[in-house]
Amino acid sequence: MTIPKAWRFGGPPTAVHQFHPVLSPGDAMSAHVFALRAYLRGLGHESHAYAVEAKPGVEDVLPYRRLFRTLRPTDMLLMHFSIGHEVFGQLARLAARKVLVYHNVTPPDFFTGLNDHAALHARLGQKQVAALAEHVDLAIGVSEFDTNDLVEIGYRNTATVPILIDWTKYEVAPDDAVLAALSRRRTRILFVGRISPNKRQDELIRLLAYYRACIDPEAQLFLVGSYRDQPQYHARCVALRDALDLQHAVTFTGPVSDAELVAYYRRASVFLSLSEHEGFGVPLLEAMHLGLPVVAYEAAAVGETLDGAGLRLYRKDLAEAAETCGLVVERADLRGRLVAAGHRRVRDFATERVAERTREVLGL
């Protein structure tokens, strides 16, 4: 990849701003935006986060309309893209150095018939990514998987820069109430991520039925993540849990604080992902960072993010997935090797390393 020629002659950007339609607390993408902003400000750049909607709990976010008044042609605008929004079409026409940061769009098929609103936006997203190709100077995929998508869509100037994670935020003391709730005597399977049909929490619930019947009758499943965006899917997952008589075994935590999140990772026995679509997969790295072995179904960018540091499942077989987790829980040596490999892998995403790569790719 090359830095666009115009930038090299135009000198460093006068400011580096970011946009994403919605910024909310506890969301990996918003965390990425804020970590980037802190880094850019640290470099001495003027840097703001813009959004159409800032959910309660996030601060210092400017309304996107202000971009039309204040953005200068020598400013850089990073447009984070994960779902369609009418505003992208307007932003595309702004005169500035425009960079698309692509987090991938969840295929609409996951939402069809379940959440018409989400399906509509996913479809719009797919169309918009294609339309934006001619309007941006550079497109960044947060994984090779995403970058390959960009190239296929028709982007010419592309690069891969992983998500910038501020690892210091996990240095909080784990929440006592969560620690107390997770008994060490039982198997505790953890998955972290919004409740969403592409993440297939329903499969995790079915898997728990096998786990309790065939491996550990006391096993528990913790589904950490907000369910506000997908109320229909959440309600049906709850109904599935009840139909399988797992009311006391499956916990939907809803959104959690950093201290609670750390406690879940610290006290769980294994992190299991059966997700069928991830543009990057921050929770996989969080689990590895906090010493939790990872078992994950190989889909989209999952395998790339793990890079051999977790056990990958190459086919969707719930019994096999459950037994793999059982093996990880039972075998201290296997768990030890997975944790060690996880720690090694997370070093590739060290804050300074990703920051340096960001600086290099953006030509700052």
Add this chain to the structure above:
Amino acid sequence: MQVDEVLAEVRDRIRRKREAGVYGPEVEAALRLPLPGGRPLFVEELGDPISALREALGEDVEYDPRSRKPFVGPFITLARRFVMGLLRWWLVAVRERQERIDRFTFRAIADLRERPSPGFDERLRRLETQWARFRRDMVAADLRSAHLHARFGGEERAIRAQSERFLDLFRERSRVLDLGSGRGTFLELMREHGIGAYGVDQDDRMIAEARTRGLEVSPGDAAEHLRELGDGTIDGLYAQHLAEHVLPGELVEILRQCRRVLAPGSPVVFVTPNPATLSVGAHTFWTDPGHLRPIPAELFRFLLEVEGYRDVQVVTFAAPEGRRLDERAADGAMRENVRLLNEVLFGDPDYAVIGRTPFMTPVAE
């Protein structure tokens, strides 16, 4: 990470739990329980679109015009109801037309699937005939195997000597299966030592010959015979010069089936030409047109390991007497080189890979 090892162990555990009845129909039903409260996920339905289409056609669409916003909610609801009322008859007309198109399309797809297609069926038949002929030609199935054996087949004494190497593995066994039993050399050896054994072979002449010796041999294909056997019904497996006659995928299937039909702790022995010996890999291997491809020992060993066999070993046989380079060179280095060259060119003609099925271990707590 030894992923293969983990997977083998995982599959083993599932198999044992199935056998023990822990993983029974109830658990299977739980794993397949559809998501309550509506149609299955669209991504899942896409796997079987025609039956999903049939159901989707009769489905009603519901739209809830109520707004839950505070204060303005009732007004929004009212406005929506008003607009819906205005559009109702127009939408009914559009929907009627769409409904007709949907039904036509579905019927057309369903008909296309079931309607006989003379041109297509004829082509399919031709293809099947050609394919069958190709399969026959590939292994020269029309060559009379007795003649072929007389010319190129191994000497019975040598075959018996090879089999004797593994006698100890099969002692105390009561039902050993010899896949591709041929003239019954191995079965005869088993009988002499009081070991219960029977054979399976595809060649009618071979079967007839074995039967005249009073041996139990049934006709059939190796993989098919194994599929018909119940779990844990045999306690030993011997297959001499079988693996090189089957395709790699079929070999894996044979190994998988063997693993199922063998009782825990049963020995398996596969003997096959050794392609590491160049005169074998490049020459004698191909004197049998029924040989499909040589299998390197490392690969065979891997296949057994990944399918969950334990104590897997490769055993080689002594090199035959006959054509060799003269090793009586004066120079030590030269002598060593000639010895090595002899080994590569005229070394072990066959190798055996042996292993056993795992013993029953208690199911994990």
